[in-house]
Amino acid sequence: MYAYVKGACPWLDEHIKSCVRQYVSDVIFVNHIVSIRPSAATVFQFCSGENLGRHFNVMNAAETALINAYPNSDALARKDCLARAVEYWTAKRPDSILKDHVPITVRLSLDYSEYVDDALAAADDLTLLYSLEDNENKAASEREWWILKPAILDCGAGIRIFSTVEELASNLELAANLEEEDDEQSEEVQEPNGKRVLDTERQGDDWRSGVSPSLSLPGLDSLDAMITTTGNLSVNGSRGKLHRDSAAQQCACEDSGRIPSAQMREFVAQRYIVSVPPLENRKWHIRSYALSVGRLKVHVYREMLALLALDDQKPPWDDPGAGSFLTNTAIQNEDQYVSKESMRDFWQTPDDLLTGDWKARTFDQICAISAEVFRAAAHTMSDKFTTLDKCFGLFALDFLVDTSGTVWLLEVNETPVFYEHGFAGALAQRLMESVICVAMEHMGNSRLEDSQNSAVRVRMVEVLDETEKLGKSSITEIVPQV
Structure with a gap:
C-alpha cells in the first residue's frame, strides 16, 4: 500500500503515519503524490484541500483507494x-x-445596506421579514433575535446579531458614489471618441476598492467547502480571482465594522438561541x-x-x-x-x-x-x-x-x-x-x-x-x- 499524508494540520502528520503502520506494517509513505506508481493497486491519502484534482486521478487509477475528501460536500x-x-x-x-x-434559518442574498428591504422581501422564507417587523414595537429584551452568517466563511468572520431591519442594514457596507436608487439599471453614454459604454463601466474607478454594487464573482456560488477553517476567502486586485489567506487573518471589514457584503453576497440569518x-x-x-x-x-x-x-x-x-x-x-x-x-x-x-x-x-x-x-x-x-x-x-x-x-x-x-x-x-x-x-x-x-x-x-x-x-x-x- 502506498500512502500520502500531508493534512491541513501538519503537526498531526507523523501521528497519522504511525496509526496507519498499526494496520499495514509495510506501507510505503511518499512525500509527493507523483511518487505513487501508476500501477499501485492500493493507495491511501490523507491530504489538505489543495490540488485535489491530482489526488483524485491517483484514486481513480488504484483498484483499492481511499481519500479524505468527497468531490463535493x-x-x-x-x-x-x-x-x-x-x-x-x-x-x-x-x-x-x-x-x-x-434553528429556523433564512437564506439571504445581500449586497449593500440600501437594499436590505428588497433582499428580505425576495427571500424564499418571509419568516425573518415578519419577525423583524414585529420587533420594531417591542422592547429589546422582548424581541426575537437573529444571527447573520456569511454562507462560505468560517473562523467567525462576518458574524453579527440583530433584531430589526435597521440593525441588519447597519452591519452591511454602504454603496459608494451611488447617484441612482437602482444600481442594476445603467445608462449608455457616448464618449468623445464616439464609443458607447455603460455608465457604470465609465465610473468603475470611482467605486471603493474597484468593486461595483453589481459585482458578481465568477465561481463564488459554486466554490466548494475546501475554503474552511484552514483558511479564509479574500479577493485580490483582479475581479473574480480567489485565493486563500492564512488562518490567522480574518475577513477584512471597514473601519465602521460593516461587512464587505459585495464580496460575499450569500448569507444565512439564523434564529439566535438566547x-x-x-x-x-x-x-x-x-x-x-x-x-x-x-x-x-x-x-x-x-x-x-x-x-x-x-x-x-x-x-x-x-x-x-x-x-x-x-x-x-x-x-x-x-x-x-x-x-x-x-x-x-x-x-x-x-x-x-x-x-x-x-x-x-x-x-x-x-x-x-x-x-x-x-x-x-x-x-x-x-x-x-x-x-x-x-x-x-x-x-x-x-x-x-x-x-x-x-x-x-x-x-x-x-x-x-x-x-x-x-x-x-x-x-x-x-x-x-x-x-x-x-x-x-x-x-x-x-x-x-x-x-x-x-x-x-x-x-x-x-x-x-x-x-x-x-x-x-x-x-x-x-x-x-x-
Whole structure:
C-alpha cells in the first residue's frame, strides 16, 4: 500500500503515519503524490484541500483507494446549502428530528445596506421579514433575535446579531458614489471618441476598492467547502480571482465594522438561541466530530469539546462584543484560549449545569441529529454531497444546548482545524487514531483482533448506514474542472 499524508494540520502528520503502520506494517509513505506508481493497486491519502484534482486521478487509477475528501460536500459545509437540505428534508418529514433541533434559518442574498428591504422581501422564507417587523414595537429584551452568517466563511468572520431591519442594514457596507436608487439599471453614454459604454463601466474607478454594487464573482456560488477553517476567502486586485489567506487573518471589514457584503453576497440569518446555560459565566457550544465513510456510513466520536467564548456572557440587547456571543476559538489568540481554557472536555463539564444526566442525553441527541443531517444531505442534494466508496470525510459539527436541555445544530465544518494545546491537542491525536482505524477497516485492513485497535474503534459510534439505501453510484472517476 502506498500512502500520502500531508493534512491541513501538519503537526498531526507523523501521528497519522504511525496509526496507519498499526494496520499495514509495510506501507510505503511518499512525500509527493507523483511518487505513487501508476500501477499501485492500493493507495491511501490523507491530504489538505489543495490540488485535489491530482489526488483524485491517483484514486481513480488504484483498484483499492481511499481519500479524505468527497468531490463535493457543499450540502453540509455551506451554510446556505445546509439550510436548503434541512428545509427539503423536513418539508416531507415533519417528524424528523431536524425539525426541532435546527434553528429556523433564512437564506439571504445581500449586497449593500440600501437594499436590505428588497433582499428580505425576495427571500424564499418571509419568516425573518415578519419577525423583524414585529420587533420594531417591542422592547429589546422582548424581541426575537437573529444571527447573520456569511454562507462560505468560517473562523467567525462576518458574524453579527440583530433584531430589526435597521440593525441588519447597519452591519452591511454602504454603496459608494451611488447617484441612482437602482444600481442594476445603467445608462449608455457616448464618449468623445464616439464609443458607447455603460455608465457604470465609465465610473468603475470611482467605486471603493474597484468593486461595483453589481459585482458578481465568477465561481463564488459554486466554490466548494475546501475554503474552511484552514483558511479564509479574500479577493485580490483582479475581479473574480480567489485565493486563500492564512488562518490567522480574518475577513477584512471597514473601519465602521460593516461587512464587505459585495464580496460575499450569500448569507444565512439564523434564529439566535438566547437561553443558554453559562459555563463559568461564559457562553459555550459543543464541537462534535463526525466521520463519514463511503456511501454512506457515519460515525460520531465519543469525545467532544466544550468551546467557550472569551468574555462573560451578555444578552444580545446589551450590545455585547464578539468576545461575548462568539464561541469560535478562531477569534481568540493563543494566549487567550490557553490562559482562559477556552477548549475543554465536554464530559468534564459540571454535572449540575442542567438537570439529571444531561450530558448523556446531549450525546444521544447529537448522534441522532448527526445521522439525520447526513441522511438529508445525501438524499436531497446528492449533487452537492457526492458520496463515493473511495472517499471519506471528517466533519466538525457545532451544537448549542439551551436551558431546557434541547440540542441545536448550528453548522457543519469540513476539514476542521486542530490545536496542539491542552485537552484539544490530546483529543485530536486520539481522534486520528479512531479515524484511521475506521478508514483501514473500510479498506479491509481492520485488524480488530488486536485489543489496542479494538479499544480505539469503540470510540467511534456508528449512527448511520445508508449503504443499501443509496444504492450503487454511477460515477466511475473524478475529472478535475478545467
